[in-house]
Amino acid sequence: MRHFVFTFCLLCLSITAVAQMSHEEAVVRNTYAKLSYAVDIETAYRAALTEPNITPTDLAKVVAQQGLRFKLSGFTVGNLSDVLDSNFRVRFPQYDDGQEVIHTTVQTENFGEGKTTASMETLAVKWGPGATLTGAGELSEYSVEKMIPILQSELGVSPLLRYCSFNVTASFAGRSRTYQAAFFFGEHGQVAPLDPIVGGDGNHLEYFSLHPVFPSVFLQTTVGANPAVRSFLTANQRSGPSCKSGDACCDAKTLQCGVFSADLEGRHP
Numbered sequence: 001m002r003h004f005v006f007t008f009c010l011l012c013l014s015i016t017a018v019a020q021m022s023h024e025e026a027v028v029r030n031t032y033a034k035l036s037y038a039v040d041i042e043t044a045y046r047a048a049l050t051e052p053n054i055t056p057t058d059l060a061k062v063v064a065q066q067g068l069r070f071k072l073s074g075f076t077v078g079n080l081s082d083v084l085d086s087n088f089r090v091r092f093p094q095y096d097d098g099q100e101v102i103h104t105t106v107q108t109e110n111f112g113e114g115k116t117t118a119s120m121e122t123l124a125v126k127w128g129p130g131a132t133l134t135g136a137g138e139l140s141e142y143s144v145e146k147m148i149p150i151l152q153s154e155l156g157v158s159p160l161l162r163y164c165s166f167n168v169t170a171s172f173a174g175r176s177r178t179y180q181a182a183f184f185f186g187e188h189g190q191v192a193p194l195d196p197i198v199g200g201d202g203n204h205l206e207y208f209s210l211h212p213v214f215p216s217v218f219l220q221t222t223v224g225a226n227p228a229v230r231s232f233l234t235a236n237q238r239s240g241p242s243c244k245s246g247d248a249c250c251d252a253k254t255l256q257c258g259v260f261s262a263d264l265e266g267r268h269p
Helices: 002-020 023-050 056-065 144-155 204-210 216-220 227-235
Strands: 068-079 100-113 116-129 160-172 175-186 191-194 248-251 256-259
Touching: 023 056, 023 068, 023 100, 023 116, 023 160, 023 175, 023 191, 023 204, 023 216, 023 227, 023 248, 023 256, 056 227, 100 204, 144 160, 144 191, 191 204, 216 227, 227 256
Parallel strands: none
Antiparallel strands: 068 160, 100 116, 160 175, 175 191, 248 256
């Protein structure tokens, strides 16, 4: 009985934590989860093409070794109108420290097989030099109020009304960086991420906050019949009221994504 009560209390705490997650935090977490999953899909696809006889165990190892993983914490959510007098670079730090950043490139994978053609968009990543911030000295003195018009112009969302700042640890290829990032939100919920380490190169955090991560090539062609690929997809399948067909289904708390289980049914080539 004591064990049951303890388990029940843990479940209640977990449900309460999810219920207390703000909309902005949920958006941030889902976006980073999808970014990570887009890398996994690209890795699995390339590994299956390179080695058609790869085993499920070896494919899982490759995906784990080449994965882009995130840890997110320290969320602060509020209205920009409440922090207008704050120094922008103190409240929303940027980095021009000469260290390498993670470059991201959207990959459009096309596959044709008989009468079946499919494509999917994934993500390739690598470490590389970061961009040098121009006018950093002058911008360091700007208040949030003075920076908002610049942000609206550069991020393409106007007006910006709310913010969500947080800590990120991004890990890839045995290396990691810990830093602060922020998402800004428009009046209709538009998302404008500001991540100086992973969000550059066309800001693919914004891209994958809007676009689905859907491994249709796997599901619609014989690549998906590869036992290792089927094992990878099946092991990561998910379901739930928040899932929708044609997009990855993600757990905002754990930052784990998978194929919507309903999409796996009856989709063998």
